[in-house]
Amino acid sequence: MVERRRRYCSCSIHGLSLPLLLLSFFSFLRLHASFAATAAAAPPLRLNSTQESILRDLSRGERIAGWNTTASNPCLWSGIVCSPSDSTSFSAVTGIALSGYGISNSSVFASICALDTLLYLDLSRNSLADLGYRFLGPSCSMKEGLRSLNLSSNQLAASLADLSGFPRLEVLDLSFNHVRGNLSTELGRFPQLRSLNLSTNGLNGGVPTSMVLSLEELVLSGNHLRGPIPPGLFAYADLVMLDLSQNNLTGDVPDEFWKLDKLETLLLSGNGLSGAIPGRLPNSTTMSRFAANQNKFTGSIPSGITEHVKMLDLSYNKLSGKIPSDLLASPVLETIDLTSNSLEGSIPGNFSAKLFRLRLGMNLLTGSIPDSIGDASKLAYLELDHNSLTGSIPPRLGECSELALLNLASNGLHGQVPDQISTLEKLVVLKLQMNNLSGSIKSAFSSLTSLSILNLSRNSFTGEIPQSVDQLSKLSNMNLAGNKISGPIPPSVGSLQFLIELNLGDNSLTGTIPKMPVTLSTSLNLSHNSLSGSIPSNIGTLKELEILDLSYNSLSGTVPTPPDLPPSLTLLVLSYNQLTGYFQAPPHVVVSTTGNPGLTTASGTDGDGIPSDGKKKNHAVLITIFAIVGALVGLCLLATVIMFSLSKRIYRVEDIGPPPEQVLPQIINGHLITMNSIHTTAIDLSYAMEAVSSPANIFLKTRFCTYYKAAMPNRSIYSVKKLDWSDKIFQIGSQEKFGHELEVLGKLSNSNVMVPLAYVLTENNAYLLYEHAYKGTVFDLLHDGRSDGLDWPSRYSIALGVAQGLTFLHGRTQPVLLLDLSTRTIHLKSMNEPQIGDIELYKIIDPSKSSGSLSTIAGTVGYIPPEYAYTMRLTMAGNVYSFGVILLELLTGRPSVSDGTELAQWALSLSVRPEQREQVLDTRVSRTSVGGHSQMLSVLNIALSCVSFSPDARPKMRNVLRSLVNAK
Ligand SMILES: *[C@@H]1O[C@H](CO)[C@@H](O)[C@H](O)[C@H]1NC(C)=O
Numbered sequence: 001m002v003e004r005r006r007r008y009c010s011c012s013i014h015g016l017s018l019p020l021l022l023l024s025f026f027s028f029l030r031l032h033a034s035f036a037a038t039a040a041a042a043p044p045l046r047l048n049s050t051q052e053s054i055l056r057d058l059s060r061g062e063r064i065a066g067w068n069t070t071a072s073n074p075c076l077w078s079g080i081v082c083s084p085s086d087s088t089s090f091s092a093v094t095g096i097a098l099s100g101y102g103i104s105n106s107s108v109f110a111s112i113c114a115l116d117t118l119l120y121l122d123l124s125r126n127s128l129a130d131l132g133y134r135f136l137g138p139s140c141s142m143k144e145g146l147r148s149l150n151l152s153s154n155q156l157a158a159s160l161a162d163l164s165g166f167p168r169l170e171v172l173d174l175s176f177n178h179v180r181g182n183l184s185t186e187l188g189r190f191p192q193l194r195s196l197n198l199s200t201n202g203l204n205g206g207v208p209t210s211m212v213l214s215l216e217e218l219v220l221s222g223n224h225l226r227g228p229i230p231p232g233l234f235a236y237a238d239l240v241m242l243d244l245s246q247n248n249l250t251g252d253v254p255d256e257f258w259k260l261d262k263l264e265t266l267l268l269s270g271n272g273l274s275g276a277i278p279g280r281l282p283n284s285t286t287m288s289r290f291a292a293n294q295n296k297f298t299g300s301i302p303s304g305i306t307e308h309v310k311m312l313d314l315s316y317n318k319l320s321g322k323i324p325s326d327l328l329a330s331p332v333l334e335t336i337d338l339t340s341n342s343l344e345g346s347i348p349g350n351f352s353a354k355l356f357r358l359r360l361g362m363n364l365l366t367g368s369i370p371d372s373i374g375d376a377s378k379l380a381y382l383e384l385d386h387n388s389l390t391g392s393i394p395p396r397l398g399e400c401s402e403l404a405l406l407n408l409a410s411n412g413l414h415g416q417v418p419d420q421i422s423t424l425e426k427l428v429v430l431k432l433q434m435n436n437l438s439g440s441i442k443s444a445f446s447s448l449t450s451l452s453i454l455n456l457s458r459n460s461f462t463g464e465i466p467q468s469v470d471q472l473s474k475l476s477n478m479n480l481a482g483n484k485i486s487g488p489i490p491p492s493v494g495s496l497q498f499l500i501e502l503n504l505g506d507n508s509l510t511g512t513i514p515k516m517p518v519t520l521s522t523s524l525n526l527s528h529n530s531l532s533g534s535i536p537s538n539i540g541t542l543k544e545l546e547i548l549d550l551s552y553n554s555l556s557g558t559v560p561t562p563p564d565l566p567p568s569l570t571l572l573v574l575s576y577n578q579l580t581g582y583f584q585a586p587p588h589v590v591v592s593t594t595g596n597p598g599l600t601t602a603s604g605t606d607g608d609g610i611p612s613d614g615k616k617k618n619h620a621v622l623i624t625i626f627a628i629v630g631a632l633v634g635l636c637l638l639a640t641v642i643m644f645s646l647s648k649r650i651y652r653v654e655d656i657g658p659p660p661e662q663v664l665p666q667i668i669n670g671h672l673i674t675m676n677s678i679h680t681t682a683i684d685l686s687y688a689m690e691a692v693s694s695p696a697n698i699f700l701k702t703r704f705c706t707y708y709k710a711a712m713p714n715r716s717i718y719s720v721k722k723l724d725w726s727d728k729i730f731q732i733g734s735q736e737k738f739g740h741e742l743e744v745l746g747k748l749s750n751s752n753v754m755v756p757l758a759y760v761l762t763e764n765n766a767y768l769l770y771e772h773a774y775k776g777t778v779f780d781l782l783h784d785g786r787s788d789g790l791d792w793p794s795r796y797s798i799a800l801g802v803a804q805g806l807t808f809l810h811g812r813t814q815p816v817l818l819l820d821l822s823t824r825t826i827h828l829k830s831m832n833e834p835q836i837g838d839i840e841l842y843k844i845i846d847p848s849k850s851s852g853s854l855s856t857i858a859g860t861v862g863y864i865p866p867e868y869a870y871t872m873r874l875t876m877a878g879n880v881y882s883f884g885v886i887l888l889e890l891l892t893g894r895p896s897v898s899d900g901t902e903l904a905q906w907a908l909s910l911s912v913r914p915e916q917r918e919q920v921l922d923t924r925v926s927r928t929s930v931g932g933h934s935q936m937l938s939v940l941n942i943a944l945s946c947v948s949f950s951p952d953a954r955p956k957m958r959n960v961l962r963s964l965v966n967a968k
Pocket residue numbers: 036037068069070071076077923924
């Protein structure tokens with residue numbers, strides 16, 4: 001950000017350059033925000049009476065709640081910047097930044113427009129739906145001199161054609177609004193423009209080329225732009241940053257990007273571009289990032305393309321041929337992602353010493369892994385999975401001591417795993433499954449003490465599982481299935497206190513089954529071994545276990561019955577053992593007991609049948625209803641088609657075209673999840689679909705979702721959330737699978753969680769229906785100015801509610817994690833009844849398949865835990881971090897990021913000395929009551945532990961909730 005600001009350095013006013021003004025503006029804001037008390041020591045600023053009264057009008061007329069205008073000198077109000085004055089001249093108002101005050105009324109411009117000395121106006125993160133006649137009309141004299149206008153994250157549906165009269169505007173940020181339309185003719189009105197950001201709006205048409213030629217930054221990502229990249233773009237020789245990602249662009253990429261020799265960042269990701277990757281990138285030594293992932297590029301990767309590039313992403317294309325020998329060697333290269341292409345040949349052996357992330361998975365690469373990989377000593381992520389690599393794992397890989405993730409799965413690697421691998425102390429994920437690796441597993445892995453996921457399945461490992469396996473104390477998933485491992489299962493397995501999945505199936509294990517860790521939840525699979533003895537009587541202590549497979553062993557004795565079986569079981573496989581006695585399978589569990597001659601089971605539950613229960617019957621009823629409704633709809637459609645073609649035949653017999661295109665999206669799958677008759681009778685999915693076809697019904701837009709209001713035939717109102725899953729970050733396995741996930745989520749019941757009642761899936765979108773109880777988000781409540789009225793008891797009850805919801809979600813047998821947990825995703829049912837939204841996102845956005853780091857997709861800036869920058873995994877500890885930021889927002893009244901500083905970092909740094917903690921709290925509420933004040937300090941301690949840098953140091957939600965309840 002600061003870098004970006006520094007770039008605008010050519011214009012000057014009264015001998016001061018704009019960047020200096022902007023910089024001083026920002027430093028002023030920071031001073032003002034953090035050390036308001038000391039700001040008074042700045043040189044005196046005096047406004048003339050006209051300007052002073054304009055500012056007073058602004059503060060009075062609009063009652064921008066939460067805006068601190070207590071200082072007697074308006075130049076000292078937060079967000080106001082005045083130029084310096086001396087004894088002979090007055091100050092002038094040069095900057096106004098009122099970001100995140102919930103301003104919704106365009107009448108603010110009545111005052112602002114009169115400030116003709118204004119250079120900088122930031123009204124981002126407010127709720128402006130239109131700009132109003134005062135701003136748009138010619139009488140707004142402020143526009144004449146304005147250099148920078150930030151209206152990002154409002155609800156503006158304006159067309160750019162309305163904006164005019166900005167002869168000097170250099171920076172225009174309209175990102176995250178509802179700006180629609182075709183830009184081609186509307187951008188010429190800003191003759192001085194250098195930076196234009198229209199990201200995430202509803203723009204359509206082609207990529208515009210009608211801007212002023214001196215443009216330096218153009219961000220058009222996340223729109224509906226179509227067509228090819230126009231050659232006209234290459235006339236913009238000053239472009240430093242060009243972002244066209246996440247649109248619908250098609251066609252070849254012209255080979256002329258090299259002409260833009262000031263370009264630093266070029267982002268073309270997530271389009272339908274085809275043809276070859278341009279062979280020549282700008283020669284400039286500043287070109288540092290090029291992303292063309294998730295397109296349809298073909299041909300080979302041009303050599304020399306990484307000469308100056310630090311970050312290259314060409315993943316998820318159709319590139320073929322060999323990896324050029326110089327590609328990985330460029331000394332500046334830091335991250336390169338070529339995942340999921342058709343690249344062949346071997347991996348070139350020269351590596352940049354700065355290489356941090358190397359992803360070559362899902363290609364057709366052959367040959368062995370070069371031993372010189374050890375030169376890449378900064379490497380933290382190495383993914384070479386799903387190729388045809390052969391040879392053995394090079395010992396020098398042990399020199400990559402920063403490795404956190406090593407994925408060599410699904411190749412043809414053989415030989416022993418070199419001892420050097422065991423020195424990789426930072427390794428968190430080790431995936432070597434589906435190779436031909438051999439040797440004893442005894443020595444190699446027990447010193448990898450950070451390991452969380454270990455997958456060695458389907459290799460030829462031998463030897464015994466070492467007793468020292470408990471030194472891998474962070475293990476959550478261990479899969480050793482399909483090897484030749486022998487000997488007993490060491491009892492120390494029982495002390496792996498994070499283990500949720502253990503698969504030792506298909507080996508040669510002997511002895512009895514030891515006590516297993518109670519954390520096991522996903523599955524315990526010991527099948528296809530030679531285990532003997534009986535099923536441990538304490539197996540019922542595995543309270544969260546869902547799948548238990550003990551088949552194909554020599555287990556004897558009787559089968560425990562409830563309550564001595566794990567209560568969460570859904571699948572129990574006991575076939576082909578020597579079990580005896582009588583076994584009555586519990587309801588809801590699929591059981592297989594075949595091949596146990598001595599075992600008698602209650603008839604009807606044996607075999608691999610699916611037990612019937614009431615819910616299934618209800619489903620059957622529903623399915624029938626849907627079939628009938630579907631048939632009726634079908635009949636109506638058919639009738640329409642017939643009538644239409646009849647009418648055509650009557651009037652224009654020769655033209656028998658296709659039936660008329662349906663205006664509403666084609667419903668592939670629609671389903672009620674709820675069983676509550678109030679909803680089942682009220683909800684009519686076709687009404688919901690009609691509602692989403694009109695933008696007028698939008699009431700909230702978040703990063704991934706758009707919310708609509710839908711009135712049903714009986715006039716009750718529901719919220720409909722639209723997910724645009726044609727967006728390539730969504731990794732939908734199948735419609736059916738997603739439907740199933742939603743059914744599972746729909747069964748959750750907690751008053752602090754937004755649970756879907758019904759859904760409709762169409763080709764490009766998923767629509768989820770919820771009760772409509774929306775009173776804004778916690779973000780709105782805190783930062784739109786109304787927070788003045790929000791006392792501590794209300795904030796505390798919001799914190800409790802969110803903690804309850806989150807504890808509930810984390811406590812599921814299959815914990816529900818949140819991809820994006822922030823005050824913007826928490827809806828308010830009433831002033832202090834919060835509900836956590838977007839619980840389904842983590843099921844459909846697969847960060848490991850994305851091109852960037854997890855932090856580029858997961859969540860909202862300010863809430864993202866630091867480790868997400870290098871792990872590709874959502875975790876409960878990560879959610880706890882985000883929750884900590886929410887607590888801090890409630891305590892401080894500040895947004896998660898202000899002036900480029902993250903709230904968590906700010907609070908941590910101020911809290912080093914306990915006596916300073918006072919300053920963190922929102923004095924508007926902490927001063928009002930003594931009791932509230934001490935409780936706020938206790939909650940602050942909880943918040944600070946939640947935002948600990950190390951994930952391990954953060955408490956579990958259960959404990960957070962307990963501490964919150966007890967905070968006095
Ligand atoms: C408002 O600003 C003044 C100084 O400009 C400061 O003394 C005061 O503490 C601030 N009030 C709040 C509630 O932040």
